Amino acid sequence: MIKSEQKPFEEILDYLEGEDKVFILGCDGCAQASQTGGMPQVMEMKKLLEGAGKKVTGYSVIDFLCQKALVASRLRPLEDKVMKADSLLALTCGIGVQSVAAVVKKPVHPGCNTISLGGSRGEWQGSERCLECGDCLLHYTGGICPLTACSKRLINGPCGGASNGKCEVTPEKPCGWELIYARLKEIGRLDQLKKFIPPKDYNKMRPRPEFLSTSLWALEQRD
Amino acid sequence: MALKEALESGKFTITTEVGPLKGTDTSEILEVAELLDGKVDGVNVTDQQSAVMRLGSLATCSLLVEKGLDPIFQMTCRDRNRIALQSDLLNAHVFGIKNVLAITGDFPTLGDHPDAADVYDLDSVQLVWTIRRMNEGYDLAGNELQGKTDFFVGAVVTPLTDTEAAFELQLIKMEKKIEAGARFFQTQAVYDVDAFEKFMKRAEEFDVPVLAGIIPLKSVGMARYMNKNVAGVFVPEHLIDEMAKAEDKTTKGLEIAARLINDLKDLCQGVHIMAIGWEKKVPQILQLANLT
Known part of the structure; x- marks a missing residue:
């Protein structure tokens, strides 16, 4: 599973400077399990953005955002709402943000930092796309x-x-x-x-103790 | 004149460079230093050029300081992390080195230790920024230095490119380097004066001195090799023809270099001569260009 954590809200607001209309995307795969991009977090983000004076033109939670073809087909019925937005905010891992950026001709901002891919490269096979650096830069580099x-x-x-x-x-x-x-x-x-x-900050790239060893680490500790 | 004073005085500034050898033999470099003394404003010392392991830039710069020259300490980001880079900057200051040129560095696989790890902890823009902070008395972690550095910081730019994206990216990165603290630029070798003029029209607005790169041609083969293998170097066909027709290739190569210097003279603030093995012929190039 790909572990992510949400970026500080102030950083997200910085990304959205000069952009009033936002479309929010969540991911029902790893981000949902990380509690960073499932439906509850998307709704929470919608509330926060509206509270900050942004207009949310729409939202969607797709499983998985790292599946480029799936993202394209799931966004097609929502095209109006997506196109009305100045940009998209993707609550997902680095691979998910890049997959969305590859199918939508609009700025796609990362809402999360990827802290561990846990051995997975997501559903976008072919090449390595995320170094789990823990401080996602995709906002600056067009996804x-x-x-x-x-x-x-x-x-x-x-x-x-x-x-x-x-x-x-x-x-x-x-x-x-x-x-x-x-x-x-x-x-x-x-x-x-x-x-x-x-x-x-390369310290953010070092694996955290809870992600070391096997995925059973926590259970092993409990025994 | 020293590099900083030369650039600040507005005179047409001349720098050249030497590449240390693989080993501890410094006799050739010291010989070159003697020949260059009083003829150039600064001497770059390359840092493991082309990712080939050799004597370091720091020690060589220190030798040049002793000889009364004003060395430009080239630093790549390839081999050292931020701890080693900052420490070597402190070392350089203690050795009396005044100028640093911050560059990315060729990838290890292009050199003679292709199995080496690549570092790139900092990039060249961040290295320029780091040097500025150290000049202000702080390290990257924000700790105060007991005695700060006082470097004149330079960077590089490739004025001739083969795609529009590469051209624009060079200008954007140049501007970022200036904002980070770069006070002068040295360029990749220039053979096409019109193309360089096009670049300078854009770069002029930054108002930071640019020293155009000059590599004297040694042979037709060298020109063709660079066209094929060296990014940002484009030797026009008419120059290759001129070399092919010349009986004395050495004299022709030096003449072309001198002519380029004069053609570039009104477009930029100086030249940086990379003689690649012909360091001892640099005074001759300057003489042919009427710069002595």
Whole structure:
């Protein structure tokens, strides 16, 4: 199971600066089990956002947000409400946010930090998309993770080594930062790239004791 | 003149660079240092260039300080975490090194220890920001330093790119580096003056000195190799033709370098000559460009 925790509400409000209309997405998979993105948390977030003067154009809880095709098909009937929003807030893991960002041409803000993938890579198979860094940056990078899309894990822009849009380290791979640039351009948020991101807190990336060993850890302790 | 004073005086500033060897032999570097003394405003010392393990930039810079030169301590983010980077900055200050150039660094797999772990704990923008904080008297954890640093901080930019996204991203990152504290820029090698002018039209507004990169061509093969393998380097066909037709390739390569310097002179604040093995010929290039 992918363990996540909600970002502080103030951080979420910062993301939504200048955006009045929001569509909230929850995930009935791991985020529901983490109690960070199930229906109760989505309703709670709706109340909080409305209390902060935002208009919630709609909400939906999908199982699983990391399943790109499923997200697309479940959002289609809600297209009106989604398109009316300035942006989407996804209460889910890093893979879920990236999956939503890949199907909706709007800013998708992460509402949670992913703290452990617990060995799972979600339902979006093919490549690693979340490093469970515990301090999700997807808001700044248009829903494409710089830690996994960039070979050097650079978070303030590319290294300058790309050639014809391909990575210097792995030429079979596109330059992650050129992908981020294209996405931010598409959703009209290139301004995000100018923000300085301070050094990451790698302590947040270390597995917490409760996620070490096996998933039976808590039960073993009880015996 | 020292680098900072040269740039602040508004004179056309010349820097060059030396690459330490693999081993403890410093004789060649000291020989080059003697030849360059009084002819350039600053000398970069590369940091495990191309991810190939060799004598370090810090020790070599310290030797150059002793020789009376003004070294530019290149620091990549590839090999050291934030603890080691900050400590080496303190070391550099104690050794009398005044300038630091913050760069990302080539990935280990491109060098001679492809099995090495890559670090990138900080990126180049964050490294520039870290140096500024240390100049203000604090480390990254917010602790006060007992004696602060006083570095003149530089960064790099690639002015010629092959995609629109890469071009815009270079300018955005350049601006971020300036906001983080970068006071001068050195660029990847430039061979296309018109394309460089296009870049400078955009970069001018930042009002931070730019030293255009110059790599003297040694052969047709070298030009073609760089076009194929070095990101951000584009040698135009007419220059390759000129090299091909020349009987004395060495003289032609130095002439082209001198001509480029003069063509770039009105577009930027100086040049950074990366001679790659031809360090001893740098004074000759400067003479051909009437800069001595």
